[in-house]
Amino acid sequence: MSTSAVQESSGLAGKYLTVVLDNEAYGIAVLKVREIIRLQKITTVPQMPAFVKGVINLRGRVIPVIDLRIKFGLKAEVAERTCIVVVQIAVGAGRNVQMGLVVDSVEEVVNLTGAEIEPTPEFGAKIDTSYLLGLAKIKGVVKTLLDIERVVAAETVERLAAIA
Numbered sequence: 001m002s003t004s005a006v007q008e009s010s011g012l013a014g015k016y017l018t019v020v021l022d023n024e025a026y027g028i029a030v031l032k033v034r035e036i037i038r039l040q041k042i043t044t045v046p047q048m049p050a051f052v053k054g055v056i057n058l059r060g061r062v063i064p065v066i067d068l069r070i071k072f073g074l075k076a077e078v079a080e081r082t083c084i085v086v087v088q089i090a091v092g093a094g095r096n097v098q099m100g101l102v103v104d105s106v107e108e109v110v111n112l113t114g115a116e117i118e119p120t121p122e123f124g125a126k127i128d129t130s131y132l133l134g135l136a137k138i139k140g141v142v143k144t145l146l147d148i149e150r151v152v153a154a155e156t157v158e159r160l161a162a163i164a
Contacts, residue, residue, distance in 0.1 A: 012133050013114045017105040018143055019085060022074035025107060025143040027136060032148050034086045034098060036106055039078065056100060058086065065100035066152060081105035089149050099152065112136050117145065 016027035017036075037058070042065050044054040051071040055062050065084060069076035083102040091097050120132040133145040 003044060003139075011114070012117050012145065013112055015109055015111050016136070016145060017085070017109050018138070019101075019103040020105045020107060021069050021072060021103055022076075024074075025105075025141065026068075027112075027133075027143050027145040028085065028087065028101075028108070028148050029133075029145075030109055032087045032089070034088050037084050037086060037100075039082050039084060039102070041155050043105075047053075053102060058098075058100075061098070063100050065102060067102040068151070069102065069104065070092070071151065076102075079104065085122070087148055101148075110136075110138055148151075 015030040017030050017033050018025050018027050020026075040056055042054040042056055042125045045052065045064075046116050048054075051066050051068075053067050055064050057063075063086065067076055082102065082104055083106060084102055085106065086100050087100055088096050088098050116138065117136050118136045119134050121135075131150040133147045136143045136145055
């Protein structure tokens with residue numbers, strides 16, 4: 001591993017909430033997570049991409065909700081443990097937006113060191129991996145660490161922020 005890759009990995013060290021999407025584990029930086037809530041009625045909003053499920057009323061605030069499983073092209077079935085992870089995303093100019101992410105289930109919070117995080121491998125020029133922070137090896141299992149602000153494209157966040 002190159003020196004820059006080691007420095008990059010150590011900068012990613014910290015606590016991650018691991019969630020399951022279609023039997024695969026993903027990590028979201030805990031500092032971005034505000035709360036985890038049960039799945040509730042989502043009001044649809046017309047003219048949105050398929051992965052945008054709509055909005056919910058969270059204690060008087062309208063929060064946009066996206067389904068990470070659909071965003072990643074995975075199987076999206078509602079089960080007993082399906083829930084919404086509410087995250088806070090920076091949308092520029094010092095503005096933050098809260099957004100709900102539908103996931104199959106929540107696993108645990110893990111504390112990762114730089115040594116446990118590998119840089120994202122190159123898959124070729126045509127595959128966009130900019131939304132991946134890296135890959136973590138936790139108890140012998142590889143988990144993908146997500147840059148949640150890049151997962152939700154800036155233009156989608158702006159459209160959703162206009163609704164909320």
